[in-house]
Amino acid sequence: MDDVRFAVIGAGMAGLACAHELARADAKVTVFERSRGLGGRLATRRIGQLAFDHGAQFMTTRSRPFGRYAETALRAGVLDAWRPRIMEDDRTWPAPIEDWWIGQPGMSALVRPLARNIDIQGGIAVHELIPSQRGWELQTDSGRQNVTFRAVAVAVPAPQAFALLGPHGRSFQHIGGVRMAPCWTGMFAFDPPIDLGADARRWTTGPIVWAACNSSKPGRPQTPQCWVLHASSGWSRDHLDLDAAEAARLLLQAFEEGVGHKLPTPVHQDVHRWRQALVEQPLGLSCLVDEETSAGACGDWCIAPRVEAAFESGRSLAHSLLSMAGLSARVTRP
Ligand SMILES: Cc1cc2nc3c(=O)[nH]c(=O)nc-3n(C[C@H](O)[C@H](O)[C@H](O)COP(=O)(O)OP(=O)(O)OC[C@H]3O[C@@H](n4cnc5c(N)ncnc54)[C@H](O)[C@@H]3O)c2cc1C
Structure with missing residues (x-):
C-alpha cells in the first residue's frame, strides 16, 4: 500500500474528518493547512487573558457517527456542554432541546482527536493542483511539493475549492452554484x-x-x-x-x-x-468526487452551515476516495 498517498487541503472539521478516516484505513495522508492553527472556522482568538470563540459558537450532534465522535472528544477532555440562558428579541427562550457542545479550552480544540497521528503541514497554502501521470502534484506558497499523491481531497470553503478544482473536471463546475x-x-x-x-x-x-x-x-x-x-x-x-x-x-x-x-x-x-x-445555498450532495481524476471536494457547503455537516462531508469524501483506490473504510468506532 506504499504508493497510496492522499493529500487533504484544509484542516477544518471537514478536512480532518476526511484525513482521519483515510488514515484509519491505513492510507498515507498529508494535510496542508494555510494557517498555523487547526480548526478553520472553529476558531478562538486569544489576546492576553481574553478569549473569544469568534467563529462557530457551539455544535449539536444529530447523527450517530458524529454523536460517537462527540463521545471520543468528551473522553479526550476537549468537549463540554454549554447551557446558556437565552433571549430572543426581548423574550426569554426555553432551553434548547438539543445539547449545545463547545470545544475545551476553545472551539478549535474540537478537531484535536481527529488530528492525532496525522501528518499536518501547517502554514502552507495550496495554490494549484497539477495533474501528473501518477496522480497529483501540489503548488504551494513554499514551492512545488516533490511528492505525487494518488488522490486529492479539497476541504476548503466553496469559492477556494472552485478555484482549485474548477479547471479539473466537469463535475466540479457544480461548486459554482454554492453560495x-x-x-x-x-x-x-x-x-x-x-x-x-x-x-x-x-x-x-x-x-x-x-x-x-x-x-x-x-x-x-x-x-x-x-x-x-x-x-x-x-x-x-x-x-x-x-x-x-x-x-x-x-x-x-x-x-x-x-x-x-x-x-x-x-x-x-x-x-x-x-x-x-x-x-446560504449548499451543493445538496454529501461531497463531490471525480473518478477520472481521483480528486474530490468536501466541506459544510456541500450540506449545511453546521460543524456536523462538515464532519459528515469529510467522512463521505474519504469513503469515496478509499473505494476508488480499492481500499475499504474501517467500520469500527472512531
Ligand atoms: C461566524 C460563524 C458562526 C458559526 N456558528 C456556528 C454554530 O454555532 N454552529 C455550527 O454548527 N456551525 C457554525 N458555523 C459554521 C461552522 O463553523 C462550519 O460549518 C464548519 O466549521 C466548517 O468546516 P469546514 O472544514 O467545512 O471549513 P473551514 O472550517 O472553513 O476549514 C477550511 C480550512 O481550509 C483552510 N484553507 C483554505 N484555503 C486553503 C488553501 N488554499 N490551502 C490550504 N488550506 C486552506 C482554511 O485555513 C481552513 O482551516 C459558524 C461559522 C461562522 C464563520
Missing part, C-alpha cells in the same frame, strides 16, 4: 461585567443576529467579561469593505440598540470579517 454568506464578528470585553439578562441573545431584526457572553462558557476566562457579536448576512454583505475601526464602532452601536441601552466603554475591542462564514 456562502459573510459575517462581521465583533469581540468586546467589559470590566466590570455587564448584565444583559441572558448569556446568549438573538435578534430577528437589525444588524446583529447573535451576541454571546464567551465568559459564560465553561473553562473560559471570567474577567474581563468577553462578548462575541455576529452581524446578519445582509448587513455583513452591505458593509463588507468597512475598515476594522468603523466596523467595531457600528457593531457596538447596533449592540446597544439591540439591548436597548448604552453600554460601558469596552476595555478591549476587535473585529473579524469572515468572508465565507455560512452556507
Whole structure:
C-alpha cells in the first residue's frame, strides 16, 4: 500500500474528518493547512487573558457517527456542554432541546482527536493542483511539493475549492452554484461585567443576529467579561469593505440598540470579517468526487452551515476516495 498517498487541503472539521478516516484505513495522508492553527472556522482568538470563540459558537450532534465522535472528544477532555440562558428579541427562550457542545479550552480544540497521528503541514497554502501521470502534484506558497499523491481531497470553503478544482473536471463546475454568506464578528470585553439578562441573545431584526457572553462558557476566562457579536448576512454583505475601526464602532452601536441601552466603554475591542462564514445555498450532495481524476471536494457547503455537516462531508469524501483506490473504510468506532 506504499504508493497510496492522499493529500487533504484544509484542516477544518471537514478536512480532518476526511484525513482521519483515510488514515484509519491505513492510507498515507498529508494535510496542508494555510494557517498555523487547526480548526478553520472553529476558531478562538486569544489576546492576553481574553478569549473569544469568534467563529462557530457551539455544535449539536444529530447523527450517530458524529454523536460517537462527540463521545471520543468528551473522553479526550476537549468537549463540554454549554447551557446558556437565552433571549430572543426581548423574550426569554426555553432551553434548547438539543445539547449545545463547545470545544475545551476553545472551539478549535474540537478537531484535536481527529488530528492525532496525522501528518499536518501547517502554514502552507495550496495554490494549484497539477495533474501528473501518477496522480497529483501540489503548488504551494513554499514551492512545488516533490511528492505525487494518488488522490486529492479539497476541504476548503466553496469559492477556494472552485478555484482549485474548477479547471479539473466537469463535475466540479457544480461548486459554482454554492453560495456562502459573510459575517462581521465583533469581540468586546467589559470590566466590570455587564448584565444583559441572558448569556446568549438573538435578534430577528437589525444588524446583529447573535451576541454571546464567551465568559459564560465553561473553562473560559471570567474577567474581563468577553462578548462575541455576529452581524446578519445582509448587513455583513452591505458593509463588507468597512475598515476594522468603523466596523467595531457600528457593531457596538447596533449592540446597544439591540439591548436597548448604552453600554460601558469596552476595555478591549476587535473585529473579524469572515468572508465565507455560512452556507446560504449548499451543493445538496454529501461531497463531490471525480473518478477520472481521483480528486474530490468536501466541506459544510456541500450540506449545511453546521460543524456536523462538515464532519459528515469529510467522512463521505474519504469513503469515496478509499473505494476508488480499492481500499475499504474501517467500520469500527472512531
Ligand atoms: C461566524 C460563524 C458562526 C458559526 N456558528 C456556528 C454554530 O454555532 N454552529 C455550527 O454548527 N456551525 C457554525 N458555523 C459554521 C461552522 O463553523 C462550519 O460549518 C464548519 O466549521 C466548517 O468546516 P469546514 O472544514 O467545512 O471549513 P473551514 O472550517 O472553513 O476549514 C477550511 C480550512 O481550509 C483552510 N484553507 C483554505 N484555503 C486553503 C488553501 N488554499 N490551502 C490550504 N488550506 C486552506 C482554511 O485555513 C481552513 O482551516 C459558524 C461559522 C461562522 C464563520
